Amino acid sequence: MSIAHESAASQGPLIYRQALITRLTHWTWAVCLFFLLLSGLQIFNAHPTLYIGNQSGFGFDNAVLSMRAVDTPHGAEGRTTILGHEFNTTGVFGVSGSADDPSYRGIPAALTIPSYRDLATGRVVHFFFAWLLVATLIIWLTASFANGHLRRDLTPTRRDLENFPSDVRDHVRFRFHHGNSYNVLQKLSYCAVLFVLFPLIIATGLTMSPGIDAGFPWLVEVFGGRQTARTLHFLAMFLLVLFFVVHVMMVLLAGPFNELRSMITGWYRTSPDKNASEEEKP
Structure with a gap:
């Protein structure tokens, strides 16, 4: 086997893993969550x-x-x-x-938008990026259902669930396999964010709106009161921040260049096929 062939085999094939709509919505959500967090802390400071x-x-x-x-x-x-x-x-x-x-x-000034006390501006920024997040989620759901991304890449299979214990062990030992698809931990965490945390933070945010309450008074009862909805709203954001921290750590540990390239260009370098490598040995 030639040196060039050996190098390609040791790296694994380069595949087109992330569609354009997935990449665009991913970065839009990242921007939205940044401004939602800091403007939300500005609103929280009005009554901490x-x-x-x-x-x-x-x-x-x-x-x-x-x-x-x-x-x-x-x-x-x-x-x-x-x-x-x-x-x-x-x-x-x-x-x-x-x-x-x-x-x-x-909350200290460095962690709020704006940094000075301005509840009105904080609310304007918060609501703008909140509706942008909702619109992006609707676009992503529609596109992911149409192109099969939701079924193909995010829905855990029976085999995924069977591999759950071994996948946890690999992550604890920092052993990352760059496959053609997401592993079971990625699928479960992404589904938790997209189908639990995002809907929860949107629904509790709407519950705190007097205008929405007038049209849908049952929302307050569903969440056990307006103040409970506010607490759940902040809890959901805390869990999203925790997910973001773990997500960034995994990107750094798994190979930041490869992970970022997939979310910028769509192309992802997979791990080599061990079976194929064994067959090619003299």
Whole structure:
């Protein structure tokens, strides 16, 4: 076998894996989620407390998370309370900035859009990218159903589920196989994002809209109250951020050039066929 042939075999074939519509919607979602997260944190800062139920305020004991500044003998401190457990988060949540110019806000300015206090602008940015995400999801669903991407690449098969334990072991050991299709962990995580988290964050966002509530009052009941919907909305975004972090880590570990190339050009370098390689040996 020649050196050129050996090099090609060691790398595996280059296949066209990602359709144009898949790549366009992928990057559109990435942009949307970036602006939705930071503008959402701007909106959260207007009242940095999450509740369960339909009511909120000082007269109720139904808060599950709060970020606030409190006065102490040593000065103002940031306090974050999660399910009744209080933590000192001075410098990050509640109180941030320098000692000479402290900022009393739940989320620091560097993590909000806009960075200064402007609820109106935050809401405009948030709603724009929220509807862009919804439109992109509808376009993706329509195209993926029409071109078979949904059935062919994302629906877990019986064989996928049987390979689930071995796929988990391979990922824990950082052993990545670059195949022609997604592995079972990818399929399950992508389906969770596209068919659970996206619909949940859209539905809870609509539930917080008085205009939508007027036309569909049952939405509030489905989520157990407006404040519960707000809490679930932030929980869904937290899980999306967690997915994004793990997703980026997997891209870096599996080979960033190959993974990014597939989402920019559509072309993906697969792992070599071990059986074919054995047959070609003298």
